Amino acid sequence: MTKKSLQEDSWGMGKKMNEDIAKTILVVDDNESNIDMLLAILKEYDVIPSTSGEDALALIKEESIDLVLLDILMPGMDGYTVCQRLKNQPETQNIPVIFITAKSDEESIEKAYDLGGADYVTKPFKPKELLARVKVQLKLQDVLRELNFLATRDSLTGIYNRRKFFQLAEQMYAEASDDLYALMIDIDHFKRLNDKYGHHTGDIALKTITTAISQTLPESSIFGRMGGEEFAVLLKAGDETRAMEIASLLQQKVCEIPINTDGGSTIYCTISSGMACKKGDSTSLDSLLRQADSALYKAKEGGRNRSIFRDV
Template sequence: MIEETATILVVEDNRTNLDILRRLLRPHEVLAAADATEALTILERARPDVILLDIMMPGMDGYELCTIIKARPALRDIPILFITARTDEESLIRAFDVGGSDYVTKPFRSKELLARVRIQIAYRRALQRLRKMAVTDELTGLYNRRAFFAEGFALCNEVRARNGTLSALMIDIDHFKQVNDRHGHAVGDRALRLVADALAQALGAGGLLGRIGGEEFALLAPYRDEGEAIAFAEVLRQTIGALPLETDGGAIHLTVSIGVVCRRLGEVGLETLLQIADNRLFKAKRAGRNRVFPVPGDRPETTNGPDPA
């Protein structure tokens, strides 16, 4: 029995073999395809953890299907375990050459099959964890700086292609050093998580959020005008200010300063957009902190001078 549940796509045209595999692979979710065309249709909507792929099938064989799967960026990391009655060296080498991770020969030996599937599930899970670690800020669970910029450039390209606008918010926790100095770094860490969770919940789907350094966060929200973005920032400021952060000395309340900008991406790129937002964040802090700049209702282009272009 495999300890960890998974989704497994079985591509097998023999009904008897498919039924055997279904029984062996319980309690996993088994998706079944009788040929390559059906398998590709399933892969348009599902991302299995492992693919069990018969080599000999009507129409497109397993080698060709494996080659197609490995050529698609969204699918290429899914391990493919060939199931085959062929045991000659040339056939098995070809299975690896087209991108297969392993193979099992027919007739199936249940313990061997389960052991090999278990290895591929573990590999898939480990790869997913490593990739998440590479793009995630460990403390808050948000995108780290490098991943935020990578995803940000992709979002910019999408918005630019639609001739849309993109809002950028730079958000800084006020007097964060004092929180660490007075209450300790454990409370400081909880403060960062509290703000990160509030920002993520407010943003929802369709935007981008990252911790880009220390107590500073960056947020991108597409298809809003600047007035909407400023109003959204003000809601964030008030929401975070109302959240209690428990300490040994009782609850404290954090405040944030936020710089906001919105532009059509034919005019500026991501780095310039964030630079403008960062400049406005500085103005919010210079004006006394715990505020949004521009102030809701103000016209930013006429407030405290022009922004850098």
């Protein structure tokens, strides 16, 4: 698994940043002696050097970058332009940029901040100052990621909360063709489980089951908790047969997982699900989810521990 996928995966089972992984810093400077100096100062980090703005932008598309140290005065594309392009792209706009420059006049510094720079360091470098500024920006990024995690994830299970699910699902729905499927999932007899074994065991069951589902879904899926024991999934599958195979696999994985109760016993849970495809009378995400929910209702009426595809 890559560092990027450790930060956030598509199906929404939130993984916080692994602090044991070295942060990756992109150093952009056309002067190779400056790069050598920065490599020595930043030896505790994974540093990727670049000698031009064009190369830096290409590298950022391929690598997961935590911070950019960016020279302002470079031949061809200068640092201001590189920063502006980074801040104009949703996938790179949150990467902090520290300008490294020999220019110390107020106009240059103001422009650096106006273009989205997080900080600046003047040449010649003062190693301790540079390292301190780098650490501050990386720490700030960790805090922002943590806040984003708390704002977008269900506090118990770690998967997407309802608001974040719909935010991502609306975009996925708008971009997808008729290979998009909605899956509504309900844990069977969950109230009975809570009443018999207690809410702590119920919480363990929720976390265990959502982990199993998250690990089984295709990586491009969006998985969120709608409330209580009900969940929603948006996923892509080649056809109805493949989509139902995925639903059946989820059922199988969940029913095989032992859940330990507070009393020391082991119990097993099952799930019911309803599925619908983006076609026919599905004119919106809400419509698609309602169709899947209707199929879920039929699955529960039919005895639970099953998945039903909603016929259009």
